[in-house]
Amino acid sequence: MTRVLVADDASFMRQMIREIVEAEGFEVCGEASDGLEAIEEFKRLHPDVVTMDIVMPRKSGIDAVRGIMELDRSACVVMCSALGQETLVAEAMQAGARDFIVKPFKPDSVIDTLKKVLEKEI
Amino acid sequence: MDMAKYRRIFLEEATEHLAEIGTALLALEKETANPDAIDLIFRMAHSIKGMAASLGYDAITEVSHRLEDRMQSIRSAGRVADPEELALLFRGVECLEAMVRAVANEQEPKPDPELVRILAEVPAPVPAQPKKKLLSLTPLLP
Numbered sequence: 001m002t003r004v005l006v007a008d009d010a011s012f013m014r015q016m017i018r019e020i021v022e023a024e025g026f027e028v029c030g031e032a033s034d035g036l037e038a039i040e041e042f043k044r045l046h047p048d049v050v051t052m053d054i055v056m057p058r059k060s061g062i063d064a065v066r067g068i069m070e071l072d073r074s075a076c077v078v079m080c081s082a083l084g085q086e087t088l089v090a091e092a093m094q095a096g097a098r099d100f101i102v103k104p105f106k107p108d109s110v111i112d113t114l115k116k117v118l119e120k121e122i
Numbered sequence: 123m124d125m126a127k128y129r130r131i132f133l134e135e136a137t138e139h140l141a142e143i144g145t146a147l148l149a150l151e152k153e154t155a156n157p158d159a160i161d162l163i164f165r166m167a168h169s170i171k172g173m174a175a176s177l178g179y180d181a182i183t184e185v186s187h188r189l190e191d192r193m194q195s196i197r198s199a200g201r202v203a204d205p206e207e208l209a210l211l212f213r214g215v216e217c218l219e220a221m222v223r224a225v226a227n228e229q230e231p232k233p234d235p236e237l238v239r240i241l242a243e244v245p246a247p248v249p250a251q252p253k254k255k256l257l258s259l260t261p262l263l264p
Contacts, residue, residue, distance in 0.1 A: 082172055
């Protein structure tokens with residue numbers, strides 16, 4: 001079963017992603033509410049994929065991607081972006097993120113993106 | 123998806139965020155270059171925007187988006203430009219509070235195009251901080 005770590009400071013967004021991925025049969029193995037916690041949870045849980053919000057306290061999503069990449073160059077991270085964050089998304093991709101999903105989330109698009117990046121893993 | 127559940131979560135989180143923004147604005151009133159307060163307002167506005175967009179509350183999405191953009195400019199400048207800009211931020215938060223109250227009362231949040239327009243205006247450049255008088259330049263003798 002695909003194990004997903006969900007990193008977002010808004011519990012609203014974490015729950016929404018959880019509901020979308022669980023409906024597809026994925027397992028949410030952990031949640032993080034800031035960038036630092038995302039790195040710690042990645043280290044502890046070794047998920048197959050991480051959904052990472054960009055704007056978070058303590059450490060931004062982009063810095064968290066950098067931290068995760070230092071731990072595992074092959075880590076699979078998908079950014080959760082919003083309207084007007086194109087530059088930040090580009091920065092995150094440069095840091096090692098594989099792809100991005102845009103808020104408001106469309107369940108089909110979220111699942112397609114996760115499957116696409118996971119297929120590339122195999 | 124159980125949208126009623128997400129509406130409940132939205133009301134809880136948005137209300138908390140707006141209270142935090144209110145506290146941060148008071149901090150900015152005392153110290154216009156308070157980086158923690160600036161960063162917090164930016165993040166909270168961003169978070170409200172994301173939730174509102176997910177639920178189709180377009181009026182809330184628009185105001186929080188413009189507030190977030192304005193905070194991004196303030197972040198780049200390092201401080202709030204002047205009392206007028208601070209008053210604009212207070213107005214933005216009051217508007218969002220009224221909109222969230224409307225959602226709680228199961229009413230449609232009323233758009234505020236005038237506020238959206240003002241928030242989106244390019245802010246005036248932040249004037250340079252007045253230089254402190256150097257002690258060495260102060261004459262010691264009359």
